Every structure is written in structure tokens, then in C-alpha cells.
Amino acid sequence: MSDQDLPAGPDLVIARASAAGLMIATAxxxxxxxLVSRLVDVPGASRCLAGGAACYSYTAKSRVLGVDAAMLERDGAVNEATARQMAEGALDAYAADVAVSTTGVAGPGPDGRGVPAGTVHIAVARRGGGTRALVLQLDGDRTEVRAQAVAAALDALARALPKVPATA
Incomplete structure (x- = not known):
């Protein structure tokens, strides 16, 4: 069975990263x-998981991940540029090969800038390979939006990692 038959969850991410000898990080x-908790749940995660940063405040995003403080003040944290800078910052902070970030509005209502609940930005950065970002509009309450965001981030991370060859 090839790993293409598996759901894009934490097991697949760990299998792909381990097989490729890549270190991953989260922001x-x-x-x-x-998200990092789901990855740590997988046996063998220590072979390929460098670490994860949970940075909720603008100050933490800026100090820990190097997100541009002036941009955060001007544009807020729920946008593609912030997601990209968070993922790129995690690459550097953890000396990782691949990093994924999540930023968004879980709800119950819009954020202070009027960004609707359920808006989620995810970015995946690869050392030497650029950064890809996506935006989602998710439905559900705060818990459901956060769970769906974790699942989407795991899927995006799995897609950024080399596939594990099928075994006979």
C-alpha cells in the first residue's frame, strides 16, 4: 500500500518527513x-519534528517568529502575508526544512478588523523552495473552526512533503 491511500493526517506527515530525512516545524x-500536539501524538515524531511555536499576540509573532511588527499593526494578523512570515520564521527559529503556519479567526464573531469568523490562512514554507499559502472560509463554532484548521494544515504539510514509495 502506498501512502497515497492514507488520509492526510499526522501519521502521514511524520511518515513522509521521516522517510525524506526532513525536519518540520509549526507556527x-x-x-x-x-497542530504540533497532533504531530507529537505520532510515535517516532522526534525523528522529524523540530518544534512548534504558539504565538497568539502580535508581540509574540514579531519577537519569536520575526513577523514584521509594523505590518501587524497596520494590517492585523489574519492575512496571507502574516501566514507566510510565520511559516518562514519557524523555518529559521527551528532550523527546519519545512514549516507550516496557521492564523485566522475562530469566532464566535468577526475580529476587531471585521474579518469574518472562519477565515483561516495557512502557509507552508520549504527551505530553498519558497512559501505557498492558502485561505479558507470554514463553517462551525470556535472549536470546529480550529479543528478544521488543524486538519487543513496537516493536509497542506503532507502535500509539501515527498511521497513515501510503495512497498512490496
Missing amino acids: ESLTGGA
């Missing part, structure tokens, strides 16, 4: 550490 705002 989380919206998900508050839930």
Missing part, C-alpha cells in the same frame, strides 16, 4: 499549539 496562532 500557530489560531490553533494555539493543537
Whole structure:
């Protein structure tokens, strides 16, 4: 069975990263550490998981991940640029090969800038390979939005990692 038959969850991420000899990292705002927690649940995660930063405040995003403080004040944290800078900051902070970030509005209502609940930005940065970002509009309450964001981030991370060859 090839890993293409597996759901894109934490097991697949760990299997792909381990097989490729890549270190991964997370940078989380919206998900508050839930993403790295899911990865740590997988036996063998220590082979390929460098670490994760849960940076909720603007100050933490800037100090820990190097997100541009002036941009945060001007544009807020729920946007593609912030997601990209968070993922790129995690690459550097953890000396990782691949990093994923989450930022968004879990709800119950819009954020202070009027960004609707359920808006989620995810970015995946690869050392030497650029950064890809996506925006989602998720439905559900705060808990459901956060859980869906974790699942989407795991899927995005899995897609950024080399596939594990099928075994006979």
C-alpha cells in the first residue's frame, strides 16, 4: 500500500518527513499549539519534528517568529502575508526544512478588523523552495473552526512533503 491511500493526517506527515530525512516545524496562532500536539501524538515524531511555536499576540509573532511588527499593526494578523512570515520564521527559529503556519479567526464573531469568523490562512514554507499559502472560509463554532484548521494544515504539510514509495 502506498501512502497515497492514507488520509492526510499526522501519521502521514511524520511518515513522509521521516522517510525524506526532513525536519518540520509549526507556527500557530489560531490553533494555539493543537497542530504540533497532533504531530507529537505520532510515535517516532522526534525523528522529524523540530518544534512548534504558539504565538497568539502580535508581540509574540514579531519577537519569536520575526513577523514584521509594523505590518501587524497596520494590517492585523489574519492575512496571507502574516501566514507566510510565520511559516518562514519557524523555518529559521527551528532550523527546519519545512514549516507550516496557521492564523485566522475562530469566532464566535468577526475580529476587531471585521474579518469574518472562519477565515483561516495557512502557509507552508520549504527551505530553498519558497512559501505557498492558502485561505479558507470554514463553517462551525470556535472549536470546529480550529479543528478544521488543524486538519487543513496537516493536509497542506503532507502535500509539501515527498511521497513515501510503495512497498512490496
